[in-house]
Amino acid sequence: MSSLVRFLFTLAAAIAAASLLVASLRRRAPPPGLPAQLVPPSHMAGRNRSFVLWLHGLGDSGPANEPIRNFFSAPEFRLTKWAFPTAPRSPVSCNHGFVMPSWFDIHELPMSAGSPQDETGVLKAVENVHAMIDREVSDGIHPENIFVCGFSQGGALTLASVLLYPKKLGGGAVFSGWVPFGSSFTERISPEARKTPILWSHGMDDRTVLFEAGQAGLPFLQSVGVNCEFKAYPDLGHSLSKEELLYLESWIKGRLQASQEKDG
Template identity: 30%
Template sequence: MTALQRCVTAPAGRHGASVIFLHGSGDTGQGIREWIKQTLKKDLAFQHIKVVYPTAPVRSYTPMMGALSTVWFDRYKISNECPEHLESLESMSQHLGDLINEEIKAGIPKNRILLGGFSMGGAMAMYLAYKYHQNVAGVFALSSFLNKGSVVYQVLQNNSTLPELFQCHGALDELAFHSWGKETNLALQSSGVPTTFHSFPNLYHELSKTELENLRSWILKKLPEEATAPRN
């Protein structure tokens, strides 16, 4: 697979940290960036943090009767009860790992990189971080869930230091049910992941301004601007 297409919100000042934000199924990096911009009335932008919005490759998607769509992985169905489609999850983990390595080569330590996303993007970020990149700065998942039998839960056993999970979910979500998100949070918490879970009572499967403002505050808490060395 060729390098993933992406759009970027560059930092206003010196680049000292990175956020990789994964879109939901059928969307694009540019699409989620525009949705965030419309919701916040401005870009999710920072003085020192670069925000990268990659676009998933086009692939056959089983819940759409095999139609082609921009999805991070395939699902047997949209449910937390079925097995994970491990072949597609593993393949995409490798390609997103390449994206993380690009940031590292640009001088950003892995503990200054956050992974997260909306819906399928959040699920992909949780799988990627907790299975393969447990030394990132943190993980966020908006309207997302992991399947009950996820291999992630097996991998996390006997790990002491894990990145914090910031999770948000609308109580009225009719696609990825709120209960699925909450169950994921509790299961990760019982596996040693420090978690927070924010419920939004009037929110469907969508983004909200309050949610994104809370996310922005959390990003700044996890990736504070580093003090520059004094000049002689």
């Protein structure tokens, strides 16, 4: 093969390779005139993510509550991260010191509006919950897309954790819970925390955490300027109902939609 033929052959191969590269780049680039909002920046995916933390009741476990997430099938929960931690095992006074999963000590059951509270234990448990929330915020989830929910003792811890967190969260959902500290703690509630909405659900036939203990939460929250939606369920004892969980899905979904519209 002559030098001229070899040169022409090499030139043709180079031109073909360049053409393929240009075509490839054109396929990767967005079509001309495509609106910028249709090509979302990477940080928007993080803003659309959400986190739901579920806190179980006395003697229960996190894994036993994981089926709760099956009630949340709306598209808004596609990017939701769930956490179902288990409380540490410790002696519980109302159960004669028996060791069981417990977020803090409980002195008596049934729980009434005037029952004594383990405020020191509550604060220690709150620190652990805040550490879980802080990890998600550090991972890029916006605080207003974070929801803390809990049943019974977990509901009481939910309330304390949300009120004592320094930032506004997406919301706190209390099921069959109570206010686990005295009025002196109101000074620790930051102006931002007072903006976090609360959903409070309680069975009127509850014989473990009396309905009066749940009812006392509404005027307490109103006194500190926290918005609370209180829902009473006739004939419901100390348990979670399907109706409560379906309403929780709708409640959280509405707030996620509002958060996404605000970002948009």
